[in-house]
Amino acid sequence: MKDRLLAILLPLTAVALLLLAWDRAVVWLQVPTYLLPRPADVGTALWAGYVTERTYWKHLVTTLYEVVVGYGIGCTIALIAGAIVAESRWIERTLMPIVVAIQSIPKVALAPLLIVWFGFGVSSKMVLVALICFFPVFINSFYGFRSANPDLLRLYKAFGSSRLHVFRQVKLPSAAGSIFAGLQIGVVLALIGAVVGEFVSSKEGLGYLIQSSTLAFDVATMFASVVSLSIIGITASSLVRWVQARVVFWERREAAGATLSEAG
Amino acid sequence: MTAPRLSIEKLTVTYASARGPLTALRDLSLEVADGEFVAVLGPSGCGKSTLLNIASGLLAPSGGQVAICGEPVSTPRRDVGIVFQQPTLLPWKTVLENVLVPMQAMGLSVDDHRARARELIRMVRLEGFENHYPHELSGGMQQRVGIARGFMHDPQLLLMDEPFAALDAMTREHMTDELQAMWMQSGKSVLFITHSIPEAVYLADRVVVLSARPGTVIEVIEVPIARPRRLDTLGSPEFNAICNRLRAHFRAPASEPETRS
Numbered sequence: 243m244k245d246r247l248l249a250i251l252l253p254l255t256a257v258a259l260l261l262l263a264w265d266r267a268v269v270w271l272q273v274p275t276y277l278l279p280r281p282a283d284v285g286t287a288l289w290a291g292y293v294t295e296r297t298y299w300k301h302l303v304t305t306l307y308e309v310v311v312g313y314g315i316g317c318t319i320a321l322i323a324g325a326i327v328a329e330s331r332w333i334e335r336t337l338m339p340i341v342v343a344i345q346s347i348p349k350v351a352l353a354p355l356l357i358v359w360f361g362f363g364v365s366s367k368m369v370l371v372a373l374i375c376f377f378p379v380f381i382n383s384f385y386g387f388r389s390a391n392p393d394l395l396r397l398y399k400a401f402g403s404s405r406l407h408v409f410r411q412v413k414l415p416s417a418a419g420s421i422f423a424g425l426q427i428g429v430v431l432a433l434i435g436a437v438v439g440e441f442v443s444s445k446e447g448l449g450y451l452i453q454s455s456t457l458a459f460d461v462a463t464m465f466a467s468v469v470s471l472s473i474i475g476i477t478a479s480s481l482v483r484w485v486q487a488r489v490v491f492w493e494r495r496e497a498a499g500a501t502l503s504e505a506g
Numbered sequence: 507m508t509a510p511r512l513s514i515e516k517l518t519v520t521y522a523s524a525r526g527p528l529t530a531l532r533d534l535s536l537e538v539a540d541g542e543f544v545a546v547l548g549p550s551g552c553g554k555s556t557l558l559n560i561a562s563g564l565l566a567p568s569g570g571q572v573a574i575c576g577e578p579v580s581t582p583r584r585d586v587g588i589v590f591q592q593p594t595l596l597p598w599k600t601v602l603e604n605v606l607v608p609m610q611a612m613g614l615s616v617d618d619h620r621a622r623a624r625e626l627i628r629m630v631r632l633e634g635f636e637n638h639y640p641h642e643l644s645g646g647m648q649q650r651v652g653i654a655r656g657f658m659h660d661p662q663l664l665l666m667d668e669p670f671a672a673l674d675a676m677t678r679e680h681m682t683d684e685l686q687a688m689w690m691q692s693g694k695s696v697l698f699i700t701h702s703i704p705e706a707v708y709l710a711d712r713v714v715v716l717s718a719r720p721g722t723v724i725e726v727i728e729v730p731i732a733r734p735r736r737l738d739t740l741g742s743p744e745f746n747a748i749c750n751r752l753r754a755h756f757r758a759p760a761s762e763p764e765t766r767s
Contacts (some may be wrong), residue, residue, distance in 0.1 A: 393594040399610035400562050400582040401659075411610070415598045492597040492641055 279462040287458050287466040302470055304446040308364050312371025312431040317425060320376045324383030349374040350438045359441045368438035374435035374505025375428035381423030419493045422486040429478045433471060509576030511663050512538040512561060512696035517570035519556050530556045532720035545698045545706035548716030549756060552673035558667050561697060562586050574663060583610060591602045591668045593648035595640040597667045599652050602636040608659040626654040646677035661698055666698045682708055686734060703752045705744060708735055715755050
């Protein structure tokens with residue numbers, strides 16, 4: 243109980259001290275507020291943006307919309323592609339070198355091109371998000387599907403199971419842990435994709451808000467946007483972790499079980 | 507006379523490898539009669555596991571004949587049970603569900619066979635653990651689930667690939683006894699692959715000794731010791747005489763001591 247309390251209290255104290263140091267530094271070093279606002283100014287901006295004036299909501303919703311749809315599309319395609327490539331050595335030998343080559347392109351460099359192709363609205367950002375999420379999920383699911391225990395596959399094969407049955411019963415659950423590792427990486431990248439897309443050209447979204455407020459020397463709003471983004475990021479990756487712990491329940495405890503059996 | 511449960515005649519298996527064709531098994535012949543327990547003993551790399559893949563129909567021989575009950579084996583057969591060296595369980599399924607895997611893999615109703623699965627779980631002394639997941643069990647318990655699963659679809663022939671190799675010595679001794687009891691109760695034919703001489707002699711009616719690669723039968727020894735064999739069998743002169751005779755094969759200058767686990 244005491245440990246749990248400390249686990250919450252210690253980081254909270256650290257954050258409080260950090261905010262205090264930030265605030266004192268701005269005041270004592272006389273940093274101009276157009277360079278670095280005081281923490282309280284950021285708080286005021288957030289309060290105004292979300293509670294009194296409610297001007298941030300549409301930006302938050304736009305960015306979330308781009309992230310959720312782009313992430314959904316990118317991950318779905320990546321999973322299906324990972325499964326198909328893992329199922330066939332021929333497809334693997336044909337496509338893998340190409341995929342690896344494309345993977346080395348920094349996807350954000352394509353942002354201007356995607357805006358030309360898909361317009362200034364949300365769709366170009368969704369495409370960028372999907373593209374950027376695709377690779378980690380694809381690679382992780384591919385290796386996940388391939389990592390299924392060969393003896394288990396033999397066993398199912400010996401009983402004359404169909405390919406689809408083996409896939410659903412053995413390969414998919416075997417890959418689940420690895421797939422979630424990819425989804426975890428993808429969720430962070432998705433946010434980057436959306437913000438970069440908005441930087442290049444947009445009329446709405448937290449990326450747009452950061453850019454427009456920076457140009458207006460409204461640094462408090464810029465910081466408030468960054469805080470909003472980090473809250474989205476933390477929430478989204480915690481959500482993925484939460485789902486992972488429930489879906490791939492055996493992997494976390496498997497590690498704990500190993501330690502137990504060694505002790506016993 | 508009826509056809510033997512498993513008959514292998516002049517079996518040759520050649521793999522293509524980077525250094526040219528590699529012969530894993532050459533002119534190997536052996537038979538397992540109905541209800542017989544045959545142990546296959548050999549140094550590492552003699553193709554013991556290849557033999558098992560052939561017998562289960564997962565691998566096609568390069569030459570020779572493999573037949574189960576007189577029928578040539580060409581594709582995987584459902585009347586054969588396999589127990590692996592590792593428990594090889596599905597970590598996302600409970601003990602009960604894991605034992606039921608053969609039924610599920612064959613596309614049969616799992617509900618109809620739940621009673622039998624529970625019976626088998628009792629047989630391997632895991633009652634009370636039906637709803638546990640593999641990661642909640644010890645290695646020995648997991649292996650027992652694997653054995654129960656091997657019996658699940660009531661195969662007349664059981665292929666066991668060093669099933670106790672990964673267990674600690676004490677669990678191993680205990681499991682060997684349990685397997686003997688289960689085999690005596692069920693009257694199944696067993697092809698048991700091992701690299702432990704005492705284990706082979708303790709369990710088998712006949713011990714087939716394979717040579718180093720390319721694996722071929724160099725000796726077949728009958729074990730006329732009465733059943734059920736018990737711990738004191740291990741100390742008997744009869745038992746030791748057979749063990750020593752087998753050991754002589756592995757002491758030849760060309761062969762290396764068995765270390766694979």
